[in-house]
Amino acid sequence: MTHTAQTTEPTAPPTAGNPWTMLAVATLGFAVCFWAWALLSPLGPLFREKGTLGTLSESDVALLVAVPVVVGSLGRILVGALTDRLGGRVMFPAVSAVTILPVLFIGLFAQTSYWAMIGGGFVLGIAGTAFAVGVPFVNAWFPPERRGLAVGVFGAGMGGTAISALTTVKLWTGLGETAPFFIVAAVLAAYAVLAWVVLRDAPGRTIPTVPLAKRLAATARLPITWQACLLYAVAFGGYVAFSVYLPAYLKTDYQLTPADAANRMAGFVVVAVVMRPVGGWLSDRFGPVPVLATGYAVVVVGAAVAATHPLLEHVGTVAFLAMAAALGSGSGATFALVARVTDPSRVGGVTGLVGAAGGLGGFVPPLLMGYIYGRTDSYAIGLGLLSVTAALTLLLTLTVVRKGVPA
The missing domain is CATH 1.20.1250.20 (MFS general substrate transporter like domains)
Structure with a gap:
């Protein structure tokens, strides 16, 4: 690779x-x-x-x-x-x-x-x-x-x-x-x-x-390009999606005030931002694949728990903050992976394509969540789809991505 x-x-x-x-x-x-x-x-x-x-x-x-x-x-x-x-x-x-x-x-x-x-x-x-x-x-x-x-x-x-x-x-x-x-x-x-x-x-x-x-x-033909695009679309795209849509979700599903919902969204953003360099540092020590795999596994569980509409003050808050940490660390680990397997003269080109995938990936979940909620009056299906998507990304990480990373 x-x-x-x-x-x-x-x-x-x-x-x-x-x-x-x-x-x-x-x-x-x-x-x-x-x-x-x-x-x-x-x-x-x-x-x-x-x-x-x-x-x-x-x-x-x-x-x-x-x-x-x-x-x-x-x-x-x-x-x-x-x-x-x-x-x-x-x-x-x-x-x-x-x-x-x-x-x-x-x-x-x-x-x-x-x-x-x-x-x-x-x-x-x-x-x-x-x-x-x-x-x-x-x-x-x-x-x-x-x-x-x-x-x-x-x-x-x-x-x-x-x-x-x-x-x-x-x-x-x-x-x-x-x-x-x-x-x-x-x-x-x-x-x-x-x-x-x-x-x-x-x-x-x-x-x-x-x-x-x-x-x-x-650059578009490199295996690392399309692999990292998929990984980043879920990791950073998930962060963007929650940072955009979380206030509306909390106001609608948990009847929070706009100020309370915005504050909780800010907490989500802070955790994700702090965990991004942590994800990069962990990738230097243990390799990007274990960090990515752990992050996606946490999102699988966190999204599945959130889909059950748990009590926000206890289980719900833990689920969302855990997903914030996982998405932040996964974003950092994705570019640690790119740095590890890409020729330095091509890092900019790969980064451009991967960064585009991450930014655009953040727009699909809010649109999908809003569409499903408008027809079912429930966010459970949308959160369930996030869990399934993270599970498929976890499988990709442990198979195809792992094979291409030098020991």
Whole structure:
């Protein structure tokens, strides 16, 4: 499953830099970009309530929120391949600087037009591609035995979505409707300067010379690519799905107040974010396959328990937090697996495809859960399907994936 043959230019000249400094600055950039990427999600219900975008249906709001996420997920394919070629030292400042444009456009011009907001959200999706920049950049700075931890720490930058959830509405209502956008634009600009000054590509980075289209096609044919896409679609996709849909589920199925449901969702997100680097570290010590297998096994049990509608204060809370830990660690372990079996010059391309699969995987479960609930008045079937999906992914991990991992 390891592929190393690829036409490359001579390696990039050595550069000065400390790996942990590079990791810290890259993680900061990931968090800042994800903060920007998630700006529209908390504001969707407020736009509908205020009516400045016209009369919006639930599907209108869902489309508004979904556009940046879908574009950011698919955009990772191209940005990951560009990072292999240009390096993170160029791509991190570029992605951050370009994201300023849609943030200011939305804040200054789009808040009175639904279709202008959709257009701004489309370009805002660029912020979500930062993930595909950071993984190959960080991976190249660390030796193989530490890449799981390093990429896991970088992945914790997905907590930028929590920053948006906790601050955007408060800033919008307290300081004015342009405030969150001006603040995020300023932070993005400051980060772009910081990244350009501090970041350096790893010494000896291999620069591919094969044309972009051929590299993408070759990357898509690698066994690790489609295997990791499936693993990440369940692990990270499950995290995204719960972070989007858990408040609605808790309000509907357990009659919680919106504030209580949001707080519990925040707890779920925090556990998943913390466990992502833990999953990478455990993968360095014990291998990614045992970590992945354990995580999917926990999801099998947790989803099955949740499907029985247990008491939330006891069994239900444990089930959901256990799934958060499992999905977070599984997300970290997936990229520890990618780092272990992929040629370094192709990590960006693989990361782009896998990251796209994870982001898109988060949209299927909420749509499915909502569809089933609308026809059965029950979430049990949807949670049962999650348990079955995790069981099939566990089987894939223990058979096909395990065979391809070098001892």
